[in-house]
Amino acid sequence: EVVLTQSPGTLSLSPGERATLSCRASQSVRSRYLAWFQQKPGQAPRLLIYAASNRAADISDRFSGSGSGTDFTLTISRLEPEDFAVYYCQQYGSYPFTFGPGTKVEIK
Amino acid sequence: EVQLVESGGGLVKPGGSLRLSCAASGFNFNDAWMTWVRQAPGKGLEWVGRIKSESGRRKSEADGATIEYAASVKGRFTISRDDSKNTLYLQMNSLKTEDTAVYYCSTAPITIYGVVIKKGFDYWGQGTLVTVSS
Numbered sequence A: 001e002v003v004l005t006q007s008p009g010t011l012s013l014s015p016g017e018r019a020t021l022s023c024r025a026s027q028s029v030r031s032r033y034l035a036w037f038q039q040k041p042g043q044a045p046r047l048l049i050y051a052a053s054n055r056a057a058d059i060s061d062r063f064s065g066s067g068s069g070t071d072f073t074l075t076i077s078r079l080e081p082e083d084f085a086v087y088y089c090q091q092y093g094s095y096p097f098t099f100g101p102g103t104k105v106e107i108k
Numbered sequence B: 001e002v003q004l005v006e007s008g009g010g011l012v013k014p015g016g017s018l019r020l021s022c023a024a025s026g027f028n029f030n031d032a033w034m035t036w037v038r039q040a041p042g043k044g045l046e047w048v049g050r051i052k053s054e055s056g057r058r059k060s061e062a063d064g065a066t067i068e069y070a071a072s073v074k075g076r077f078t079i080s081r082d083d084s085k086n087t088l089y090l091q092m093n094s095l096k097t098e099d100t101a102v103y104y105c106s107t108a109p110i111t112i113y114g115v116v117i118k119k120g121f122d123y124w125g126q127g128t129l130v131t132v133s134s
Helices: none
Strands: A004-007 A010-013 A019-025 A034-039 A046-050 A063-068 A071-076 A086-091 A103-107 B003-007 B010-012 B018-025 B033-039 B045-051 B067-069 B077-082 B087-092 B101-108 B110-112 B115-118 B128-132
Touching: A004 A086, A010 A019, A019 A034, A019 A086, A019 A103, A034 A063, A046 A063, A071 A086, A086 B045, B003 B101, B018 B033, B018 B101, B018 B128, B033 B077, B033 B087, B045 B077, B045 B087, B045 B101, B067 B077, B087 B101
Parallel strands: A010 A103, B010 B128
Antiparallel strands: A004 A019, A019 A071, A034 A046, A034 A086, A063 A071, A086 A103, B003 B018, B018 B087, B033 B045, B033 B101, B045 B067, B077 B087, B101 B128, B110 B115
């Protein structure tokens, strides 16, 4: 099983700042099949990035993904008020699919 | 418009059973691979399992079994589908208190010989809460 670790656990930033979220895998993620999700309280997760660096439909270009192998990054270039949420990475390159524990981006 | 609507959640005693449904509309359900994801209160996301489409089931075994499960639910939960009703199911038996969670259905990635040809997890239901407690 591919275990995903996310850091930091919580990121305290101000609107307009840049956010850098890390996701590390216990073994190489096959074919860069890694996704990022955003989740707000009481809502279902929303797909932001798939295959490590591809933005999903209707996702702002403020969100970008990068990485390969075991190290992946989600960058939010300039935080907007609606971006404060919890972010999860997920690998779907091998079964069982697994999620990271999440990074909470909170307003400083 | 794509819609996924879960139902069937509720309060059940440990050891009991429950069947969740996910009604799909707005896309070709017959060809879709589907998945369940759950989230315990205040916790992160946990993948539960995935079921291929009927056409996907007949293709390469390199793309995994017809139905894949997380170890935590294997042998207790069963995923099935009724394409005539555009509905996905999750039969949950021998429920434990740690199965308490919001259960979401979503689309799953479709692969052919290991290559993802259609991304998944782009549509989600609103979730249904399952509480296992005495």
